Amino acid sequence: MSDYFKEILNHSKKASSAMSKLSAEDRSRILMNISGFLLSKKDGILEANRIDINRAKSNNISAPMINRLVLTSEKIDQLSRDVEKIAQMEDPLNQTLENWTNPSNGLQFTKVSVAIGVIGIIYESRPNVTIDAACLCLRSGNVSILRGGSECIETNKKLYECIQEALKDLQFDPYLVCFIQNTDRSFVEELLKAEGDIDVIIPRGGKSLIETISQNSRVPTIKHLEGLCHTFWDIGYDKEKAAEVVANAKLRRPEICGATETLLIHSGNSSENISHVLDNLRSQGCEIIGCARLKEMYSIDRAATEDDWSTEYLDKKITVKIVDNVEESVEHINKYSSGHTESCLSDNQESIQYFFQNCKSAILMNNASTQFADGGEFGFGAEIGISTDKLHVRGPVGAKHLTTFKYQVTGNHTTRP
Secondary structure (H helix, E strand, C coil), X not given: CCHHHHHHHHHHHHHHHHHHCXXXXXXXXXXXXHHHHXXXXXXXXXXXXXXXXXXXXXXXXXXXXXXXHCCCHHHHHHHHHHHHHHHHCCCCCCCEEEEEECCCCCCEEEEEEEECCEEEEEECCCCHHHHHHHHHHHHCCCEEEEECCHHHHHHHHHHHHHHHXXXXXXXXXXXXXXXXXXXXXXXXXXXXXXXXCECEEEEECCHHHHHHHHHHCCCCECCCCCCCEEEEECCCCCHHHHHHHHHHHHHCCCCXXXXXXEEEXXXXXXXXXXXXXXXXXXXXXXXXXXXXHHHCCCCCCEECCCHHHHCCCCCCEEEEEEECCHHHHHHHHHHHCCCCEEEEECCCHHHHHHHHHHCCCCEEEECCCHHHCCCCCCCCCCCCCEECCCCCCCEECCHHHCEEEEEEEECCCCCCC
16 A cells, blocks of 8 residues: 555544534535635636646547536536535434334434544546535535546546535535546555545446456445446327437437437427437437337338347437337336436326336436436435445435444343343
8 A cells, every 4th residue: 555545544533523513514514615715716716627628639539528627607617606506415414213112121222323433436538526425525524535537637636626615614624525637547456455444446448447446456345337228119109209308318419428329219209309309309419219110111321230229328329229018118218228318208097007117227307308317306415326225325325325334222221131
C-alpha cells in the first residue's frame, strides 16, 4: 500500500469518528455551505471544465461521452439546488425502523438506522457525481473517499475544493470527504483491497469498470450494471402519446443509463402507427435498427443482430422488435435486460399487471419515460447511482439507502435461563 493511500485511509478513520459526533443540523449546515461555495466558485469550475472538455476532444472521445463531462452555468445552479434539497431532507440516521417486545422474557427490541461508515466511490466521466456522492454521504453520516476518472480530473478538483472550503469555513474536519487526486489506476486497486478500512465500494461507470470491480474487490459493493432499458408499446395505446414518450425515453439524453435502448412493439399496432412513432425518432437523428418482422413494414436503417439486443448504445440508436403480446415482451426483457429500468406503455390493466409482476428489473414504469430513473425524480434529492443488485438496495441509491441498522435491546435485570 502506498504512503499516499495510507494517509487517506488514516484521515478517513479519524474523520469517521468525528462524523459520528455531528448532529443532523451540523450535517445540514455543511451541505448548505457547499451549495454556496458552488455558486461563488462557479467561474473557476467552468474554466476547469473547459480544460477537461478540450483535452477530451483532442483525444477524440465520442460526442456522447463528452456530453457526460460538460458542466454549464445552469447545471452548476441546478447542482447547488440539489445539494440544498439534500440538506433539507429528513435525517436518515437514528430512525426507528421497527420495535417490538418479546412477551416470553419482556425484552424490548428497537431497530435503528445508522451510518455504514467509510464508503469508497469509484466513478467515470460525470463531474456532478463528485458533489452528489459527497453530499449524500454527508447527509447519511458516512465518510466518503472519492476517486473520479482522469477525463474530468480538473473539474473534479475544483468541485472538491468547494467541499473542502465549506468544511473548513465551519471548522469541521476537512476529511469528512476525502478525494484521490492522483489518477493512476493503481489507486483503484488500493481501494478494492482496503478490506476492514473501507466498508462499501460503489462503482459508477461503464461495463468494463463495473466488471473489473466486481471481480477484484475484497470490499462489499453496491453496483450499477449498464442501463440496458426497454420500452414496450402495447396495442391500443395512442400513437401520439407513444411517439412523445418513446422519443423522450430515447433522445432526451441518449447518453444516460436511463435511456431506452430497445423498443418492443405489439404486432396489433398498425403499420401506419408504427411508422408514425419511428419516423418521429428518425426525424431527430435516431438510427432505427430493426428485427425481420419490422423490416417487412418499415424501412429500417439496418437489421438487428443478436449482439444488438444486449448493446447499450448511449447514442441516437435504438433496436426495435415486433412482439405478439406482453408475455413475449417480458420474456425478451428478462433475457436481455441489465435489470435497470423498463416501461410499459399500456392502458390495459391486465397487461400492466402482468408486466409489473413478471419483469425482474429494479424499476418498472407504466406510461412514463424510462428517463425518470433518477434519484432526484424519486424524491431522494440526488443519487449515487441506480443499483441493479438485489441485496441491500435496488434502484436509485439516495441518502437513506446509505445506511445500515443496529438493534437496541432493553431488559429489566433480565437473565436467560
